Amino acid sequence: MSLLSIKNLKVEFPTRHGNFVAAENVDLEIEAGEILGIVGESGAGKSTIGNAIIGLLERPGRMAEGEIKLHGNRIDQLDEEMMRALRGNSIGMIFQDPLTSLNPVETIEAQLVETIMLHLKMDEAQAQKHAVEQLRQVDIPDPEIRIKQYPHQFSGGMRQRVVIALALCADPDFIIADEPTTALDVSVQAQILELMKGLCKKRNAGMILITHDMGVIAETADRVAVMYNGHIVEIGETAQILGAPNHEYTKSLISAVPRPDKRTDRFPLVTYIEAAEETADLVDLSTHWLGRSRDFGTSDSDMLNLKKLHMKFITRHAFFERNRLYLDAVKDVSFSIKSGEVFGLVGESGSGKSTIARMITGIYQPTGGEIHFAGTDLTQLKTANDVAPYRRQMQMVFQDPFSSLNGRMRVKDIVAEPIKFHRLAETNSECDEIVFDLLNVVGLGDKAAIKYPHEFSGGQRQRISIARALATRPRFLVCDEPTSALDVSIQAQILNLLKDLQEELNLTILFISHDLPVIRQMCDRVGVMRHGQLLEISKTEDLFENPSHEYTRELLSLMPRFEFASH
Amino acid sequence: MSSVKLTRMQSLKRNLANIKNGDLWYSFWRSPSAIFAMVIALVSILSAVFAPIISPYNPFDLAQVDLMDASLPPSWMAEGSENYFLGTDDQGRDLFSTILHGARLSLLVGFASVIISLVLGVGLGLISGYVGGRTDVIIMRIADVQLSFPAILIALLVDGIFRVALPKDLHDLLALYVIIVAIAISGWVQYARTVRSSVMAEKVKEYVQAGQVIGLPSFIIILRHILPNVMGPVLVIGTIHLALAIIIEATLSFLGVGLPPTTPSLGTLIRIGNEYLFSGEWWISLFPGIALVVLALSVNLLGDWLRDALNPKLR
Numbered sequence: 001m002s003l004l005s006i007k008n009l010k011v012e013f014p015t016r017h018g019n020f021v022a023a024e025n026v027d028l029e030i031e032a033g034e035i036l037g038i039v040g041e042s043g044a045g046k047s048t049i050g051n052a053i054i055g056l057l058e059r060p061g062r063m064a065e066g067e068i069k070l071h072g073n074r075i076d077q078l079d080e081e082m083m084r085a086l087r088g089n090s091i092g093m094i095f096q097d098p099l100t101s102l103n104p105v106e107t108i109e110a111q112l113v114e115t116i117m118l119h120l121k122m123d124e125a126q127a128q129k130h131a132v133e134q135l136r137q138v139d140i141p142d143p144e145i146r147i148k149q150y151p152h153q154f155s156g157g158m159r160q161r162v163v164i165a166l167a168l169c170a171d172p173d174f175i176i177a178d179e180p181t182t183a184l185d186v187s188v189q190a191q192i193l194e195l196m197k198g199l200c201k202k203r204n205a206g207m208i209l210i211t212h213d214m215g216v217i218a219e220t221a222d223r224v225a226v227m228y229n230g231h232i233v234e235i236g237e238t239a240q241i242l243g244a245p246n247h248e249y250t251k252s253l254i255s256a257v258p259r260p261d262k263r264t265d266r267f268p269l270v271t272y273i274e275a276a277e278e279t280a281d282l283v284d285l286s287t288h289w290l291g292r293s294r295d296f297g298t299s300d301s302d303m304l305n306l307k308k309l310h311m312k313f314i315t316r317h318a319f320f321e322r323n324r325l326y327l328d329a330v331k332d333v334s335f336s337i338k339s340g341e342v343f344g345l346v347g348e349s350g351s352g353k354s355t356i357a358r359m360i361t362g363i364y365q366p367t368g369g370e371i372h373f374a375g376t377d378l379t380q381l382k383t384a385n386d387v388a389p390y391r392r393q394m395q396m397v398f399q400d401p402f403s404s405l406n407g408r409m410r411v412k413d414i415v416a417e418p419i420k421f422h423r424l425a426e427t428n429s430e431c432d433e434i435v436f437d438l439l440n441v442v443g444l445g446d447k448a449a450i451k452y453p454h455e456f457s458g459g460q461r462q463r464i465s466i467a468r469a470l471a472t473r474p475r476f477l478v479c480d481e482p483t484s485a486l487d488v489s490i491q492a493q494i495l496n497l498l499k500d501l502q503e504e505l506n507l508t509i510l511f512i513s514h515d516l517p518v519i520r521q522m523c524d525r526v527g528v529m530r531h532g533q534l535l536e537i538s539k540t541e542d543l544f545e546n547p548s549h550e551y552t553r554e555l556l557s558l559m560p561r562f563e564f565a566s567h
Numbered sequence: 568m569s570s571v572k573l574t575r576m577q578s579l580k581r582n583l584a585n586i587k588n589g590d591l592w593y594s595f596w597r598s599p600s601a602i603f604a605m606v607i608a609l610v611s612i613l614s615a616v617f618a619p620i621i622s623p624y625n626p627f628d629l630a631q632v633d634l635m636d637a638s639l640p641p642s643w644m645a646e647g648s649e650n651y652f653l654g655t656d657d658q659g660r661d662l663f664s665t666i667l668h669g670a671r672l673s674l675l676v677g678f679a680s681v682i683i684s685l686v687l688g689v690g691l692g693l694i695s696g697y698v699g700g701r702t703d704v705i706i707m708r709i710a711d712v713q714l715s716f717p718a719i720l721i722a723l724l725v726d727g728i729f730r731v732a733l734p735k736d737l738h739d740l741l742a743l744y745v746i747i748v749a750i751a752i753s754g755w756v757q758y759a760r761t762v763r764s765s766v767m768a769e770k771v772k773e774y775v776q777a778g779q780v781i782g783l784p785s786f787i788i789i790l791r792h793i794l795p796n797v798m799g800p801v802l803v804i805g806t807i808h809l810a811l812a813i814i815i816e817a818t819l820s821f822l823g824v825g826l827p828p829t830t831p832s833l834g835t836l837i838r839i840g841n842e843y844l845f846s847g848e849w850w851i852s853l854f855p856g857i858a859l860v861v862l863a864l865s866v867n868l869l870g871d872w873l874r875d876a877l878n879p880k881l882r
Contacts, residue, residue, distance in 0.1 A: 016593065361780045384784065391782040404773035408795040418781040468777065 001072050002029040003206040004053070004174055009066035011048050011057065022048040022061065023230045030206040032173065035197065037209045037221030037238065041253075041487040045230040046210045050176045052076075053208075054091050055083045070174065088119045092167035094196075096179040098159035102151040108135075108162055109147040112169055119170035134165040138195060157188030161195065168199065175200070175207040181216060190558070193220050212487065214257050218242055226250045256492035258517035260559050263541070266499060267492035267521075303374060303476055303508040304360065305336040310368035311355050329355045331532040332369065339475075342502060342509045344523030344540065346516060346555075352532040353512045357478045360510070361396045362387065373476070392422050395469035399481040401461035405453040411464055412449040415439065418471045438467040442497060459490035466497065476508045484515065495522060516559045520544055528552050594876040601876075604868035611862050615671040622664035623652075627830065634659045638848050654850045656839060662850065665831060666858050672832040673862070676747055677813040683751035685805055688758025693789050693797075695759065696766025707763070710756045721753035722746075722815055726824050739827055746825050750812050757804050765797035799877050806870035810863040817859055833859045 009026040012019045023045040030036050038046045051057050053068055055078070068076040070090060078086065087093065095101040103111055112131035116122055122130060135143035138161040151159060160180065167175060177196065181189040197220055200207050209221055217224050217238065224242070225235040226249065234247040245251050256267055310332055316325035330352040337343040345353040358364045360371055362378070371378045373390055381387045395418075398404035405414055415435045418424075425431035436446045442463040453461055462482060469477060479498065483491040495518065502509055511522050519526055520540055527537045528549060536549040547553045595601050614621060624631050637659040639648050653662040695706040713721065729745045730738055738745065769775065770793065778788040813833075819825035820834030821841075828835055833855045840852025 358776070362782075363776050363779050384782070388782050391780070394780075396777065396780045398773040398777065400773055404777055406774040406792050406796070409792075417778075417783075421781060421783060421787075465777075472781065 003032045003034075003071065004028070004030045005069045006049070006053070007067050007069075009049065009052060009068065010064045011045070011052050011061060012064045013061040019064075021230055023052070023227075026066070026232055028208075028225065028232075028235075030174070030208065032206050033201060033204045034223065035200055035207045035209055035221045037211065037217040037224040038227060039211060039214065039217050039224055039253075040227030041212060041489065044227040046212075046227055047178055048230075050093075050178050050208060050210055053176060054087050054093055055080075085119075088115060088167075088170045088172065090172050090174060092170070092172035092175045094160075094164055094167045094175065094177040094180045097183050098156055098163050099183070101163050102159060102166075104151050107148055107150055108154075112147070112166060115166060116169050131165075131169065134169045135162070137168075137199070138162070138165045140165075155188075156184055157192060160184060160188075160192055164192075164196065164199070168203075171203070173203075173205050175205055176210070177207060178210045179212070180209070182211070182213070189216070190219075196220070214242065214254065214488075226253070253489060256489040258492075258495075258515070258521045260517040260520060260544075263520055266496050301339065301375065302336040302372070303339045303341075304510070305370075305372035306356075306360075307334050307370040307372065308332045308368065309334070309356065309359060309366055309371065311352075311359060311364060312367050329532055330359070330366075333529075333532075333534045334369075335527055335534060335537055337476075337508060337510060339508055340506050341525065342511055342523045344519040344526040345510065345512045345529060346514065346519050346526055347529035348514060350531075351529040353529050354480050355532075357396065357480045357510065357512055361394055361478055362391060388422070392418075392472045393474050394476040394478065395472055395474040396478040396480065397462070397465050397469050397482045400485055401458045401465060402485075404465050405461055405468075407453050409452075410449070411439070411451055411453065411456075414453070414464065415449075415467050415471050418468065422472055424472065434471070435467075438470060439464075441470070441501070442467045457490075458486055459494060462486065462490075462494050463497070466494075466501070470501070470505075474507070476510070477502075478510045478512070480512045481514070482511075483518065484513065491518070498522070516544075516555065528555070591876055595872070598872050598876075600868050601872035604865040604872070607861060607865035608869060611670060611858075611865065612674060614667055615674050618664075618667035618671045622661075622667045624661040624664040626660040626665040626668055632659050638843070638851070640848070641850055653854050656836070656851050657843060657848075662836075662854055665836060666833070666855050669831050669833045669836050669855060670858055670862060672743070672826060672830065673813050673816055673834070673859070676743070676750065676816045676826075676832070677809050679747045680750035680754065680812045680816075681805055681809050683747065684754035684808070685758055685801065687751065688755035689762050689794075689797075689801055691755065692759035692762025693766055693794065696763040697770055697785065697789055697793065699767075703763070706759065710759055713753075713756050718750075718753040718811070719815060719818055722749040722819055723822075723824060725749035725752050726819065730824075742826055743830075746816060746819060749819070750815050753815070754808055754812065757808065758801060761800050761804060762797050765800060766793055769793050769796050803870060803874040803877060806866060806873055810866040810870065813859070813863055813866070833862075 006026055006028040009023060010021065011023045012021045014020075026045075026049060028036065028049075038049065040046050048057070048061070051061075052063055053075075055076070057063070063076055066076075067074055070086075075083070075086060102108075109128065109131060112134065113124065113127045116127040116130050116134075117124065120127070120130070132143045132147055135147055140146055140158060140161055146154075151162070154162060160183075164180075180196065181192050184192065193216060196207070196209075199205070209216070211217060221238050223236060224238045225232045226241065226245075226247065227233070228249045234241060234245065234250050241250060242254060245254060258267075309330060310328070311330040312326040312328050314324050315327045316323070318324045333352075333356060335343075345356065347353050355364065359366045360373075366379060369379070373394065376390065378387065378390055381390070409417075412432070412435055415438055416431050419431050419434060425434055432449075435449060439445060439448050444460060444463050444467070448456070448460075448464070453464065456464065466482075482498070483494050486494065498509070499522070501507060509522075511519070513519050513522075523540050525537060526540050526543050528535045528543070528551065530551055535551055536543075536547075538548065543552065544556065547556055595605075619625070626632070636648065636651065636655050637657055639651055639655045639659075640646055641654045642649055642652050644654075651661050651663070653666070656662055656665060691706050695703045716724075726745055726749045729741075729749075733741065733745075775788060775792060778792055783791075816825060816832060817834030817837065820832050821838045823838060826832045826835050828839060831839065836855035837852045837859070840848070840850075840855065843851055
């Protein structure tokens with residue numbers, strides 16, 4: 001008999017447009033000591049399964065069919081009182097965000113002891129000893145001292161260890177981990193996964209590990225279930241699923257993960273993802289409006305040249321200048337980008353890479369340094385009229401597809417706005433035609449024009465964002481983490497699109513990302529940033545094969561590598 | 568050109584469909600109090616707008632007023648007259664007609680002052696939130712100072728200033744406009760504060776930055792991009808403020824600094840009636856009072872429903 005078995009599970013959410021089925025026909029068996037990974041993209045129903053097991057489906061969601069058995073006993077029909085006893089006692093839950101799953105106004109000890117006394121019927125002194133022991137087990141140094149501290153005194157990784165200790169303190173024999181490392185840095189992620197793996201084996205507990213990250217699955221899970229649209233499309237040994245997948249969806253999902261180890265030309269065309277018309281050949285870009293006006297700047301010189309660019313932000317506002325405090329976000333950064341080149345900027349959050357993008361595109365005024373664009377120093381231009389022709393030549397694609405489009409405007413008006421503002425079309429009907437062509441070029445089709453942004457998915461919105469950026473016929477595109485809010489298969493599509501456009505329109509691109517494999521697939525040269533400083537610049541292949549700066553080597557060693565048979 | 572026209576037709580249809588499928592429409596038909604309030608508010612507003620047509624007498628026409636009919640009780644009482652359904656006031660005006668015309672003035676003052684304070688408050692809020700820095704500090708401190716006075720006091724103050732500045736006969740002539748401005752000035756702070764905080768949340772969003780990258784000037788970004796995205800809460804405040812403005816007008820008129828007895832609003836009627844309350848002529852102040860309560864309540868209920876319907880946390 002297996003530890004946990006799920007048979008024919010169906011979860012539905014009644015809405016006023018009918019029932020939305022979040023998961024259907026789900027059959028799972030988990031043995032003691034086994035880690036089962038559930039992988040899939042957002043909306044596939046992974047978390048729904050976890051929530052159904054511990055009876056915490058978000059209202060008005062409900063289990064419509066099926067049964068869930070723990071140790072052979074059905075647990076899906078228990079009343080609230082018995083379910084509460086079961087949670088913690090027999091089933092532990094680890095959530096995604098360590099910042100919000102601990103109570104900030106209580107010490108770690110108070111939270112642990114309360115849980116232990118409740119579930120293990122110990123007195124307070126015993127519970128305190130047990131709590132210290134739990135912290136030791138999750139490798140927190142000096143547990144006797146640390147236990148008296150509050151959550152904010154712990155780092156993100158340490159906090160996730162506390163959350164794990166909390167989930168395990170009543171010695172459950174089944175654990176659900178829902179994206180346990182998604183909010184953590186790569187280095188911390190590796191340690192936490194190792195810890196969870198070890199604890200599972202040592203305590204002979206079964207675990208469901210829910211994640212969107214193939215790398216996490218490859219490193220941790222014994223078996224893996226692939227979910228798509230509420231259904232499990234494939235389940236089996238990790239090595240077999242990742243190395244020789246049977247199902248088309250699994251194949252396309254795996255092929256969409258950017259490879260860290262070598263540069264490929266394009267991502268193989270991923271089927272099974274949201275329908276996007278292929279970037280239309282209807283439009284011959286070399287003769288089209290979009291391809292015209294190539295006469296800007298000389299092609300052999302540097303497109304962009306930054307000299308000792310500096311930016312400080314006010315961290316304390318005050319009415320009088322002398323009372324203000326400042327933070328240096330970018331410190332004397334200099335680099336140049338050649339015409340037609342894709343230049344990557346990589347670094348952790350807070351390293352200043354987005355600030356540089358915003359200074360180049362004129363959202364922020366730099367506090368020092370020069371920005372030479374096609375030979376002209378933009379920081380010397382005073383009036384909006386002087387800057388306008390240069391602004392037109394550089395556009396930006398933003399990170400968050402949900403906030404980068406004005407939800408109150410039609411797609412047509414969003415894309416047409418830059419054309420109308422810069423008077424790039426003679427008449428309204430010409431402008432309309434250009435907008436339709438742009439939407440075709442990014443693979444959305446004419447019909448998208450009269451819709452509003454909320455009618456599109458994240459990936460489609462990012463296409464709209466790209467269409468808007470192309471609408472001024474720019475020569476230079478700044479892409480600030482254009483795919484980090486997207487699922488991998490959508491990311492592959494968007495990166496393919498950007499590559500195609502770059503080649504056909506001979507665009508110069510500044511590509512900003514924290515994701516090294518993506519940088520490797522996209523860029524010709526890369527700059528590495530930390531704490532507002534540029535540490536090294538080199539050709540992409542050199543950087544990945546022979547990093548010169550110590551920090552780069554560290555970043556590369558933390559890059560998740562998942563080895564499976566080549567595809 | 569036909570293709571463009573077709574898309575216009577399509578987009579019109581889509582707009583209608585969007586409203587019908589929208590959450591607001593849905594929540595309206597599921598809220599009995601909202602439907603009830605809407606019916607009452609519509610009846611009040613329509614009867615006020617068409618008062619000259621539906622009211623049996625014109626209370627402003629001295630030729631129709633007969634002092635002999637003064638202070639008649641409602642028609643169902645012993646001394647009542649068939650001609651006057653709700654009785655007459657101290658000057659012999661038909662009370663029902665006077666209430667309809669009074670409600671018309673109350674609503675006019677309410678809508679006009681709400682629109683003026685909305686424009687003033689939203690404008691200052693947009694500037695304050697988008698520009699920030701010293702401009703923001705100055706505007707918000709003025710708002711803080713004003714918030715420390717009750718709205719009625721501000722309105723009295725503004726009215727007082729106009730009384731001193733304008734000659735007496737001119738003031739009577741302009742009383743309606745003076746009171747609209749007085750109420751408008753007392754109400755802009757709510758809008759400004761709400762809009763300012765919404766703008767501060769919106770202006771860091773990437774669609775605003777996208778506008779900056781295109782090169783759009785600030786006023787276009789503010790008006791075309793930010794303004795439509797901060798109007799939700801403004802509508803809610805506007806509705807609730809409408810009820811408040813009607814009540815402030817009634818209060819001012821009741822205190823005798825509002826509309827003159829020759830063109831009575833609901834508040835003026837209540838004041839006139841108040842003088843006769845103890846001599847037994849209760850109907851002169853009771854019926855305008857009921858009309859005022861019903862009007863303010865229905866608008867308030869609508870405002871409450873709108874606030875809940877637009878609040879994503881309560882959906």
